[in-house]
Amino acid sequence: MLLHNTIHRFIAPFLCLALLPLFSFIELILTLVLHIRRTPFNPAGKVIFITGASSGIGAELAQEYARKKAILILVARRRNELEAVAAKCLELGAHTVVVEAVDVTVEQDLKLAIHKAGDRFGCIDLLVLNAGIGMAQNVRDCSDLSFFRQITELNYLSVVSAVIYALPFVKAASRGKIVVISSILGFTSAPSASGYCASKYALKGFIDSLRMEEPSIDITMIYPGMVDTGIFDKITGNKVGPNNTLSQVISTKDAISLIVNAVNRGARDEVFSLEGNFGWFMKPFAPRLLDLITTLGFQASLKRKNQ
Template sequence: MTFSPDNLVITGACGGLGSALAREALARGAKVALVGLNAGALEALAATAPGRCAVYTPDVSDSAAIQAMARDWIGRFGVPDAVIANAGVAGGYDTADASDLAVFRRIVEINLLGVATTFQPFVGPMRARGHGTLVGIASLAGRRGLPGNGAYCASKGGLIRYLQSLRAELRPSGLCVCTVNPGYLRTALTAGNRFAMPGLMAPEDAAAAILRAISRGAEELVLPRRLGWLACALDLLPDAWHDALLLRQPRKPRAGEPGATAIPGLPAASPETATSDPEPRAR
């Protein structure tokens, strides 16, 4: 049995995967709450579907702001069919550098706490209605630690376990929890990567696949599927062999290094050494 979600809340809708999800949903006639930090980008997107959007600019880790957003959206458009917690950030991390502890904390606040904060005000209304889908955009990077990327991998690994827990808790209520594990998406966040990115996908292709998964009630989605099989195969290697392979790859750029992406809530690097994506979504 399938259904077409008519009412969606999408965080991180300013660009990348979030924008692609919003555009695809709007093209299908849905009403969409556009949540992100770049009001201009969200307003431009809302202008493509007058009367079917509302723009919100909270920090996804701010529970009071997210609750206010949820009250406003439900009051205007009703309880959503699906909430897609897509907002996320990434950045290199060095445990030996004390200044990077703030990077670790902020990545976890957005990528892990931000998902729980986004879902919280919608669970009660969805449960009372008896149906709804909660979608968490995790990552294949959450399945295995990567050298120099410990903060991101930890946040996504924690997110995968949180979504598993939430799925079990909500199963009796009729709510669906879907874990999406993308590999690499072609957005500004991956533009600065210096390492191999097998299976690189366009965000539009990923968005269409995610909406199809929501429609059929899927509980897990790996994008692209062949990359999931590759990850499973690599997991069979002894840790020492796996680590040796990964140590040969260049590291994810850290804040201030060429190719690094700005992380909201932290001091921005200089324009000469960093690029920014107001909705940094790809892995």
């Protein structure tokens, strides 16, 4: 058995490399066929449900779709911030804006918000699952499971419950779409982010499977690198933020233009930045080297912060 497995471990990569041109050709054909069958997404009058819409990426995305006259359902916990975003959206030309001050980790509250939207508008054309928190702590500094539970409940399980309850409404749309905001830490890891990485990796497994079950829905996973939002102000610990990182940092506006473009193209996975794309392709081939580069980069950023 050991011999067999050793042979398989060596044969599989060579076989894949030898067949890479054929695989790439078939993938290209599949991508082209899907692209030709797809019509561009026109947000005017479409029902767009966004979680985490009170700040950062979610708030900016809501405003972008408001300019295009969408019907918006904005979800987050802070009512005042949500109402300020809603007022801005109406000013920018949104067709209708609904505010739902809901904690998405409370399953029944999230279910109710989704059902209210679905029953009122008949469908959900675009479901954006964006609410999330970050992490900046080593496992050795954690004394119990509480933070891991919290980050899993929010970054992963709230997405699962939103999908479960929204699926009939997304399928009722003429070509429903789901967009999930992951992170480049959703496929490559980093120190001080174990719980965050685990929650975002879990999303990938869930969504990749859902895609096969629901081919009539366009599902886009967004993997941002560092975006200059307030998420870093809410994290304590070994924090590397936009001011001290050695990684590329982009503005919220630039992130939104990448997300909107990915939705229009019906992209499967949208990875931000050179660093992110490098990690995406390098990980299967040189995981140890990637770990080393990431760790050294993180340590250099921390050193820069402490200078």
